[in-house]
Amino acid sequence: MNPATPQASRKIGLPPEQFAAAFPFHFALDGDLKFIQAGDTLKRICADVQTGVALEKIFHAMRPRGEVSRQWIENNRAHFFLLEHRKTNLLLRGEFMQLPEQNLWLFLGSPWFTDSSEISALGLRFEDFAIHDPVADMLQVFQANKIALEDAKKLADKLTAQRAELRLANERLRQQEAETNKLALIAARTDNAVVLTDSSGKVVWVNAGFTRLTGYTMEEVIGKTPGSLLQGPETDHATVQYMHNQLSKGEGFKAEIVNYTKAGRKYWLASEVQPIRDEAGQIVNFMAIQSDITARKNSENLLLETSALQRAMLEGAGYAIIACDKQGIIQLFNPAAERMLGYTAAEMVGKLTPAAFHVPEEIAARAKELTAELGREVPVGFATFTAKAELGQPDQREWTYVRKDGSRFPVLLSVTTLFAERGHLIGSLGVASDLTERKRDEEKLRNTVSELERFNRVMLNREARVLELKRQINQLLAAAGRPPDFSSVTETNPSTKLE
Amino acid sequence: MYGMVNKAVEDMVIRHHGEAVWEQIKAKAGVTVDVFMSNESYSDDITYNLIGAASEILKTPAEQILIGFGEHWVLHTATEGYGNLMHAAGRTLPEFMRNLPSFHSRVTMIFPKLQPPHFECTEITSQSLKLHYYSHRQGLAPFVVGLMQGLGLKFKTPVTVCRIAAKDAGADHDIFAVNWSPASAS
Numbered sequence A: 001m002n003p004a005t006p007q008a009s010r011k012i013g014l015p016p017e018q019f020a021a022a023f024p025f026h027f028a029l030d031g032d033l034k035f036i037q038a039g040d041t042l043k044r045i046c047a048d049v050q051t052g053v054a055l056e057k058i059f060h061a062m063r064p065r066g067e068v069s070r071q072w073i074e075n076n077r078a079h080f081f082l083l084e085h086r087k088t089n090l091l092l093r094g095e096f097m098q099l100p101e102q103n104l105w106l107f108l109g110s111p112w113f114t115d116s117s118e119i120s121a122l123g124l125r126f127e128d129f130a131i132h133d134p135v136a137d138m139l140q141v142f143q144a145n146k147i148a149l150e151d152a153k154k155l156a157d158k159l160t161a162q163r164a165e166l167r168l169a170n171e172r173l174r175q176q177e178a179e180t181n182k183l184a185l186i187a188a189r190t191d192n193a194v195v196l197t198d199s200s201g202k203v204v205w206v207n208a209g210f211t212r213l214t215g216y217t218m219e220e221v222i223g224k225t226p227g228s229l230l231q232g233p234e235t236d237h238a239t240v241q242y243m244h245n246q247l248s249k250g251e252g253f254k255a256e257i258v259n260y261t262k263a264g265r266k267y268w269l270a271s272e273v274q275p276i277r278d279e280a281g282q283i284v285n286f287m288a289i290q291s292d293i294t295a296r297k298n299s300e301n302l303l304l305e306t307s308a309l310q311r312a313m314l315e316g317a318g319y320a321i322i323a324c325d326k327q328g329i330i331q332l333f334n335p336a337a338e339r340m341l342g343y344t345a346a347e348m349v350g351k352l353t354p355a356a357f358h359v360p361e362e363i364a365a366r367a368k369e370l371t372a373e374l375g376r377e378v379p380v381g382f383a384t385f386t387a388k389a390e391l392g393q394p395d396q397r398e399w400t401y402v403r404k405d406g407s408r409f410p411v412l413l414s415v416t417t418l419f420a421e422r423g424h425l426i427g428s429l430g431v432a433s434d435l436t437e438r439k440r441d442e443e444k445l446r447n448t449v450s451e452l453e454r455f456n457r458v459m460l461n462r463e464a465r466v467l468e469l470k471r472q473i474n475q476l477l478a479a480a481g482r483p484p485d486f487s488s489v490t491e492t493n494p495s496t497k498l499e
Numbered sequence B: 001m002y003g004m005v006n007k008a009v010e011d012m013v014i015r016h017h018g019e020a021v022w023e024q025i026k027a028k029a030g031v032t033v034d035v036f037m038s039n040e041s042y043s044d045d046i047t048y049n050l051i052g053a054a055s056e057i058l059k060t061p062a063e064q065i066l067i068g069f070g071e072h073w074v075l076h077t078a079t080e081g082y083g084n085l086m087h088a089a090g091r092t093l094p095e096f097m098r099n100l101p102s103f104h105s106r107v108t109m110i111f112p113k114l115q116p117p118h119f120e121c122t123e124i125t126s127q128s129l130k131l132h133y134y135s136h137r138q139g140l141a142p143f144v145v146g147l148m149q150g151l152g153l154k155f156k157t158p159v160t161v162c163r164i165a166a167k168d169a170g171a172d173h174d175i176f177a178v179n180w181s182p183a184s185a186s
Helices: A016-022 A041-046 A072-074 A114-120 A135-189 A208-215 A228-232 A239-249 A294-318 A335-341 A361-376 A383-391 A436-479 B003-017 B018-031 B044-057 B060-091 B093-110 B141-154
Strands: A028-031 A033-040 A060-061 A081-085 A091-099 A105-110 A193-198 A203-206 A253-260 A267-279 A284-293 A320-325 A329-331 A393-400 A408-421 A425-434 B118-122 B128-134 B157-164 B174-180
Touching: A033 B118, A072 A320, A081 A105, A081 A239, A081 B018, A114 A135, A114 B060, A135 B003, A135 B060, A135 B093, A208 A284, A228 A393, A239 A267, A320 A335, A335 A425, A361 A383, A361 A393, A383 A393, A383 A408, A383 A425, A425 B128, B003 B018, B003 B044, B003 B060, B018 B044, B044 B060, B060 B093, B060 B141, B093 B118, B093 B128, B093 B141, B128 B141, B141 B157
Parallel strands: none
Antiparallel strands: A028 A033, A028 A105, A060 A081, A081 A091, A091 A105, A193 A203, A193 A284, A253 A267, A267 A284, A320 A329, A320 A425, A393 A408, A408 A425, B118 B128, B128 B174, B157 B174
16 A cells, blocks of 8 residues: 555554454564564464564565565565565565554565465465455456366367368368369260269259260250150160169169160160269269160171071081181081081080091091191191191091991091181181992992993993804805805904904 | 356266267257357356257256256366365365355356356354355256255265255245265364
8 A cells, every 4th residue: 555645534453363364464574574473374374484583584575676675675665565485485465564653564465376276285275365355266267267268278179170170171172073073074075975863863964975865955854754755665664674673772773775866766775873872871863874885786686696597507507517726626516517426516515626536547647648748747636637728728638537436437528727806726617528428329320330331341242243253154155155144244344343 | 157067068978978979969959069168158048958958868857967967067067177266165065165155256256247146055053054046047956956965975975955945936046955964074
């Protein structure tokens, strides 16, 4: 309190007990700044505050700065004083009042705390403070501020974490957006038709490819199901039902189906449909990528027809048709071959080479013959059959086949090599006809000709003898002076003479 | 309501049931506040809604939740926030009870916007007192019972709390008869 401006109009003295209760941390000093009295609480906390002990020995001057002395006190009476108890570091905040009548200095003050933990550390209780003393209030303010700061820190930490998450999310979003833009561009520019429907299958977006394929514009199809526009008389109902079931189950699928363009042109469509789900796993869209596979379907049909023709030819042919891979292993053994040789296709295909039904000596002899003919060593074995054909030369000759039962028969075998598209050898094809009948006919013919020749010879001999007899009769008649009976047979007509 | 109250509800739920349950309760209560600031004033509806949602999700009567909350307040919230000051306020239950009204008076002084309850202790004996609870808020009497029970646990002094006057039954304010064992409280 400033002594120059007294406020009270009456002198009020307090009885010592009331004074002690009102100022539990007070102390009084004599003119030499030695303790002559102190509050009970102060004495309990600072046990070295005892009568007769000098202030400077017990307390250190924190504020105002300076050495503890009467001069220091007098010079700073307009300010508050902050004293530090040397032993406990307790800070006392207060003011010095000079009581000249009693020649003493009175210090009125309270402990100064900055944290509520200090009050516990010193063993103080609220009861140790005067009721008017705001120290407890101040401590509660400090504590409330401390808690507020902790809350603010927690909030700041949370915000920092959220910002970090946001940054990450933004980055992910940016990447997703880039990806989406890329995909959108692909979806828009691709030749495939792309259709996006809602979860009920109604179109929400189509790309230009869809319009090119079907003839329908986006405006014409939005809100409609693709099937209601594109399916027609040759659309397979079972496939439509399958697609419908998959959509109902929320599962993706692939299907090939006949559709019709807006102009009514039929086309084959391959469609891959996938559900698109949100973060909660709920289906929000279906996406279909579709392509026109009409050309492929046509090729497949042609292939099927060709295959059927080939199969019919192979199965119906009267020739044995035997195809081998380049190692000579039989790959095809047609029914005629089965009938001819007595083996089933199952016994031959993938298991044996034609050596199984050839005469080894014939193969060896042919290899020798080819070696001489081609001017290079032709090995005995499967290569013997293909050596000429590999050169692109026709190789047709007679061979002897050996049936499963060991019986033999002649065949005319024509060997052709099989080349893949890039010109490399993939195997050979042998076509063999049974020569047994032909051989038999040839033999019969040969026999007939021989018999006829013999008969001819007999006939010619007989005529020669008749002519000789006629000539002899003519000679006898001439000897008898008679003209010859057989004028056509004369000595001068040698042309009639037979050999 | 004082943000510290909501923060305490959050702490209690997370401590006993985990973060996921707290998020459920917050969602059910329609509360979007991320962090409650202890000394800020929030609408009372937030606290009531949180207690209601907790009651529904935890399948526990609201009264039971409030009693548990009162105990949690003393044993965790107040002790962790104001432990040193609580210690300075009393070493025993009766000592502390005498200082209880001042705590709330100071809250009023420090945060004029807050409207904390007001307590008075009368008929103080060595083993009992009458606790007068004045609040403009409804339905929080079980919370006061929990507070007393929590203090009994904190000071290791078995207490019984009995509401002898109820504001919601027409009384001016709630009055609780608090009894404790003199031997353990001394």
